[in-house]
Every structure is written in structure tokens, then in C-alpha cells.
Amino acid sequence: MERALQWIVVVAVCASSSIIHAAGIDEAPHRKLASVDYSDVISIDCGVEEGYIDRTRIQYEDDDNEFGEIHSISDNSFQNQPQINKQLMSLRSFPEGKRNCYSLKAKQGKNKRYIVRGYFAYGNYDNKNKPPTFDLYIDVTNFTFIRFTVANTTRRVEAIYFTLTDTIDLCLVNTEQGVPFISLLELWPLGTASVYQDLLNFQTLDLLTRVTLGVSSADDQLLRYMDDNYGRSWLARELTRNEKEMKTTLGIDLDTLNNPYKLPTEVLNTAVSALRLSDSVNIWRSYSDTSFEYKVYLHFFDFEERVDSSEKRIMNVIVNGFGEGVHENVTRNISLSYNQLLTLQLTVEVGMGINNIFIKATPDSHLPAMLNAYEIYRVIPQSVSATHQDDVDAIKRIKDIYKISRINWQGDPCKPTNFTWDGLTCNAMNPPRIISLDLSNNQMVGEVPEFFAKLSQLKILNLSRNSLTGSIPDALIAKSKSNSLQLSLDGNIGICQIGSCKKKKNIVALVATIIASIVGSIIIVGIVMAIRRSLRKNEGEFFCE
Ligand SMILES: *[C@@H]1O[C@H](CO)[C@@H](O)[C@H](O)[C@H]1NC(C)=O
Numbered sequence: 291m292e293r294a295l296q297w298i299v300v301v302a303v304c305a306s307s308s309i310i311h312a313a314g315i316d317e318a319p320h321r322k323l324a325s326v327d328y329s330d331v332i333s334i335d336c337g338v339e340e341g342y343i344d345r346t347r348i349q350y351e352d353d354d355n356e357f358g359e360i361h362s363i364s365d366n367s368f369q370n371q372p373q374i375n376k377q378l379m380s381l382r383s384f385p386e387g388k389r390n391c392y393s394l395k396a397k398q399g400k401n402k403r404y405i406v407r408g409y410f411a412y413g414n415y416d417n418k419n420k421p422p423t424f425d426l427y428i429d430v431t432n433f434t435f436i437r438f439t440v441a442n443t444t445r446r447v448e449a450i451y452f453t454l455t456d457t458i459d460l461c462l463v464n465t466e467q468g469v470p471f472i473s474l475l476e477l478w479p480l481g482t483a484s485v486y487q488d489l490l491n492f493q494t495l496d497l498l499t500r501v502t503l504g505v506s507s508a509d510d511q512l513l514r515y516m517d518d519n520y521g522r523s524w525l526a527r528e529l530t531r532n533e534k535e536m537k538t539t540l541g542i543d544l545d546t547l548n549n550p551y552k553l554p555t556e557v558l559n560t561a562v563s564a565l566r567l568s569d570s571v572n573i574w575r576s577y578s579d580t581s582f583e584y585k586v587y588l589h590f591f592d593f594e595e596r597v598d599s600s601e602k603r604i605m606n607v608i609v610n611g612f613g614e615g616v617h618e619n620v621t622r623n624i625s626l627s628y629n630q631l632l633t634l635q636l637t638v639e640v641g642m643g644i645n646n647i648f649i650k651a652t653p654d655s656h657l658p659a660m661l662n663a664y665e666i667y668r669v670i671p672q673s674v675s676a677t678h679q680d681d682v683d684a685i686k687r688i689k690d691i692y693k694i695s696r697i698n699w700q701g702d703p704c705k706p707t708n709f710t711w712d713g714l715t716c717n718a719m720n721p722p723r724i725i726s727l728d729l730s731n732n733q734m735v736g737e738v739p740e741f742f743a744k745l746s747q748l749k750i751l752n753l754s755r756n757s758l759t760g761s762i763p764d765a766l767i768a769k770s771k772s773n774s775l776q777l778s779l780d781g782n783i784g785i786c787q788i789g790s791c792k793k794k795k796n797i798v799a800l801v802a803t804i805i806a807s808i809v810g811s812i813i814i815v816g817i818v819m820a821i822r823r824s825l826r827k828n829e830g831e832f833f834c835e
């Protein structure tokens with residue numbers, strides 16, 4: 291018997307918001323836990339000054355964002371929630387700047403999918419009793435916004451994101467409706483699993499709801515289980531009419547189960563079933579914005595033992611099969627086998643929206659409809675392309691080397707256009723390229739590095755009125771001479787202007803001359819010594835050695 295520690299975040303769901311309030315320890319027999327590898331997971335407890343490992347074994351990093359302010363929430367602001375999670379008791383707010391970002395390292399590298407997750411607990415930290423509304427971007431994609439219907443609620447957002455680069459920026463964008471803030475930020479790799487979407491699909495999935503069924507003891511709570519490989523939390527939903535709870539006490543061996551979505555044990559071993567063969571299991575969720583495509587994932591794990599092994603469970607799943615004004619629906623028939631996991635993925639095309647989802651046994655089924663869990667996502671197309679990676683790399687190196695700390699030098703350098711970094715001009719190509727860079731009057735010291743030339747489309751480079759020293763890299767001189775680059779270096783006293791520096795060849799010649807003369811001197815000294823020695827031998831006792 292193993293004891294499973296789970297942490298429970300309790301959420302009262304009001305619209306898309308949730309309230310957090312309890313933590314608990316659960317115990318269940320015969321449960322086998324798959325171990326989760328946290329080494330590639332990033333969890334930043336925003337607003338804390340020191341990292342820690344909490345009792346779920348997750349390493350929380352401190353928050354070293356160079357911008358923003360840190361705040362904590364007083365216990366009173368969550369009066370009905372005595373066991374509020376530690377991670378939500380502090381936050382970072384961003385009163386300055388239009389776009390503020392956290393740059394996260396994608397530890398499993400680029401061209402992979404990750405879950406980006408944020409928690410937002412306002413808690414009246416600013417004593418204004420007025421929670422803000424703001425947009426959230428992943429890199430250049432505006433994937434959702436944060437709004438609180440009630441000040442004392444908590445919001446969780448989650449996106450499944452395919453990254454083309456080694457870092458993922460999560461950006462909070464001020465929409466002039468209050469100061470953006472964040473409480474907790476997480477990045478979980480999805481690994482190589484081909485779940486949730488095709489690997490070659492660059493769209494972002496924005497989580498609308500994720501529900502586990504049959505856990506009535508935890509109604510309206512968000513549950514995060516220790517054996518969830520992706521750190522997902524699951525909303526426990528109450529039963530609807532004509533449904534009953536199903537639970538198995540049989541052990542589920544996660545190591546041998548074919549479980550591509552890596553569903554945790556607790557999600558697998560509870561479910562709801564329709565009371566009668568003629569009843570349906572219903573999901574009453576309405577997503578009426580028909581300008582989006584939606585993805586629905588229905589998770590079935592049929593653990594009900596059959597009296598007779600020929601008993602079948604065949605179900606008809608229909609999206610939008612009920613209600614007025616519904617013109618199109620999505621229909622599928624599925625058959626479940628005992629102790630096998632099935633995830634049904636449904637695509638709800640643009641123009642349809644979701645009103646309801648019904649699951650009903652077909653006339654030839656012996657067992658009523660059932661369902662363990664479901665997830666619904668909104669598909670966010672990528673409408674803007676990020677700056678060319680070579681330019682991003684070059685400008686980030688320039689930023690690091692000269693320690694340029696400008697509040698708007700965060701996120702993608704060129705896009706979206708409203709947030710293009712100060713001093714940069716980008717062209718309208720796809721992907722965009724940096725075509726001019728003005729770093730004049732910037733107190734830059736040191737040499738002019740060669741990699742400015744890596745900005746291959748750069749037409750104007752203004753480095754005037756800094757304190758740069760040394761010579762200008764040949765690559766820049768060449769570009770400037772061929773008139774492909776307009777280079778300004780006025781007012782840098784320590785710099786050798788074009789033509790005024792000795793060419794490298796001359797330096798080589800000079801060095802060669804110096805070396806030659808040193809070698810020459812050594813030979814002469816040697817000869818003199820040799821002569822002296824032979825003289826000494828002749829003079830006998832004259833020198834003492
Ligand atoms: C949240 O605030 C509302 C009123 O603003 C109050 O009725 C409710 O009890 C509060 N909920 C909690 C969990 O504190």
C-alpha cells in the first residue's frame with residue numbers, strides 16, 4: 291500500500307475564475323505511482339526572493355525579473371481559504387512598461403511542445419480592490435487575457451505551445467485597465483508524446499476547461515495529482531441529473547497501461563456513468579465564439595468488470611446535438627474495451643462553437659454511457675511571425691554585452707509592431723529583419739564587436755556619442771565602404787575612425803620586426819658571452835664562479 295500525497299487547490303468556479311482554498315492528503319489502496327521527472331520543469335514563484343523545494347518535490351525558483359515590483363498578499367484577503375497555497379501568497383506586478391516578459395529556457399530544446407501555465411491571485415495586494423485586466427502573450431502570440439469577475443478569485447491559464455526557439459517568453463501586456471501581475475509561472479515539457487496536437491501544427495492551444503468526473507467529495511476543486519507528468523490540475527465537477535459515480539479500487543499499473551496522455555491514477559479510477567442505458571452523460575459547456583476552432587478531448591477508461599465478457603459498451607458522442615439554432619454537429623461512435631484507455635479527440639471547426647456534448651449508449655450497447663475526464667481547448671492561430679532568429683541572437687548578445695537595460699527591450703525585438711524595441715526599425719518581411727539600430731547616447735563602453743555585422747539586413751547603425759574604444763571590425767568597415775551600411779561613430783573619443791587605425795598587416799609587420807630584433811639581440815648577447823667565457827678560461831683565476 292502506498293500513500294499518495296496530492297495537493298489540492300480548491301476552486302470555486304465563477305465564470306472563468308476560481309477561488310483557491312484547501313489542501314489535503316489522500317490515501318488510496320493498491321495505487322501505483324509513476325514517478326515524475328521534474329528536471330526539465332520550470333516553476334517560478336513570482337515575488338519570492340529565494341527558491342525552495344515544496345512538499346510536492348517541485349523545485350520553485352525565485353523570481354529574478356529585472357523589472358516590476360514584488361508584493362505579498364495578506365492572509366485576510368482570503369478569509370475563507372485558510373490553506374491557500376504558498377505559491378499564490380506573493381506576486382510580481384508591472385506598473386512600468388507596456389509589455390513585460392519572463393524569458394523561460396525550453397529545457398528540452400526547440401521544435402517541441404511545452405505547457406506554459408500561469409496563476410494569478412490578486413488578493414487586493416494594492417488595497418485598491420480593483421483587479422486589473424490585461425493580455426497574455428507567448429512570444430508573439432496573444433493567446434488569452436486575464437480578467438477577474440470577482441476580486442477574491444484566482445485565475446489559472448494554460449497553453450500548449452510549440453516552440454521554434456530555445457527560449458519561450460511569457461509576456462504580460464498592459465491594456466490600460468490596471469497593473470498586470472503574476473503569481474506563479476510554470477513550463478512543463480510535453481516530451482515526445484504525440485498528444486493534444488500534431489507536432490507539425492504550430493497553433494497554440496488555450497485551455498478552457500479540464501474536468502475529472504466522479505470525485506464528488508471534491509466538488510468544484512482544482513486537483514493536482516503527484517503522478518501527473520504534466521502538472522495539470524483537474525476541476526472536480528459535480529454530478530448532473532441521470533448520472534452516477536463510478537470508482538475502482540483495483541490497482542492501475544501506470545507502467546504497463548498504454549497511456550499516451552499520461553493521465554494520473556486519480557483521473558483514471560473515477561468516472562461517471564449514465565443511470566440507465568437510455569440516459570446520456572452530458573457536458574453542459576458553452577463556448578459561443580464561433581471565430582475559433584475548438585479541440586475536445588474525452589478520456590475514457592472502462593474499469594467496470596463485466597459479468598459476461600461479451601458485454602459491450604458502445605457509445606455515440608455528439609457535439610451540439612441539442613438546442614435551438616444549432617446547425618452543425620460532430621458525431622462519433624466509439625466502443626470501449628475493459629481496462630483499456632481511450633481518448634477521443636474531436637475538432638469543432640471554425641463557425642460552429644460549442645453548446646453541449648452528449649454521450650449516449652447506442653441501441654446495441656449492453657452498458658450505459660460513461661466518461662472519466664474531458665478537456666476543451668481553443669485553437670489560437672499564429673498570426674504574427676517572430677523576428678528572424680539570427681537577428682534575435684545578435685541583438686540579444688548586444689543587449690547582454692553592453693548591459694542594456696531598457697524596459698521595452700523584452701520579448702520579441704520586432705513583433706508585435708506596437709512593442710518593437712526602442713531604437714530598432716524592422717522591415718515587413720516574414721520573418722521580419724532588423725534594418726536599423728540606433729544605440730547613440732547609450733553610455734556604451736568597450737570595443738565594437740564583430741557580431742554587429744551578424745545583423746545581415748542592417749542598413750543604419752548609429753553608435754555615436756558613446757565611449758567605445760579600439761578599432762572598427764573589418765566586416766563593418768567593408769559594409770560601410772560598399773554603402774550597404776550607414777555607420778555613425780561620432781563622439782566616441784577612444785575609437786580609431788575608419789582609415790586612421792593601422793591595418794592588421796602593419797601590426798603583423800611591426801610584431802615581426804620586434805620579434806626579429808629580440809631574437810637578434812639574444813644571438814648577439816650569446817656570442818658576447820661565449821667570447822667572454824673563452825677569455826675567462828684563458829685568464830684562469832681572474833673570475834670566481
Ligand atoms: C469574495 O468576495 C465576495 C464579495 O465581494 C464575498 O461574497 C465572498 O464570500 C468572497 N469569497 C471568499 C472565498 O472570500
Ligand SMILES: *[C@@H]1O[C@H](CO)[C@@H](O)[C@H](O)[C@H]1NC(C)=O
Binds near residue numbers: 432434435
Ligand atoms: C488578445 O486576445 C484577447 C482574447 O484572448 C482579446 O480580448 C484582446 O483584445 C487581444 N488583444 C489584442 C491587442 O489583440
Ligand SMILES: *[C@@H]1O[C@H](CO)[C@@H](O)[C@H](O)[C@H]1NC(C)=O
Binds near residue numbers: 610611612617618619
Ligand atoms: C445535429 O443533431 C441533431 C440532433 O441529434 C439532428 O437532428 C441534426 O440533424 C444534426 N445536424 C446535422 C447537420 O448533422
Ligand SMILES: *[C@@H]1O[C@H](CO)[C@@H](O)[C@H](O)[C@H]1NC(C)=O
Binds near residue numbers: 606621622623653
Ligand atoms: C452510431 O450508432 C448509431 C446506432 O448504432 C447509428 O444510428 C449512427 O448512425 C452511428 N453514427 C455514426 C457516426 O457512426
Ligand SMILES: *[C@@H]1O[C@H](CO)[C@@H](O)[C@H](O)[C@H]1NC(C)=O
Binds near residue numbers: 706708
Ligand atoms: C497597438 O496600439 C494601438 C494604439 O495604442 C491599439 O489601438 C492597438 O490595439 C494595439 N495593437 C496591439 C496588437 O496591441
Ligand SMILES: *[C@@H]1O[C@H](CO)[C@@H](O)[C@H](O)[C@H]1NC(C)=O
Binds near residue numbers: 731752753
Ligand atoms: C545618430 O544619433 C545622433 C544622436 O542621437 C544623431 O544626432 C545623428 O543624426 C544620428 N545619425 C544618423 C546617421 O542617424
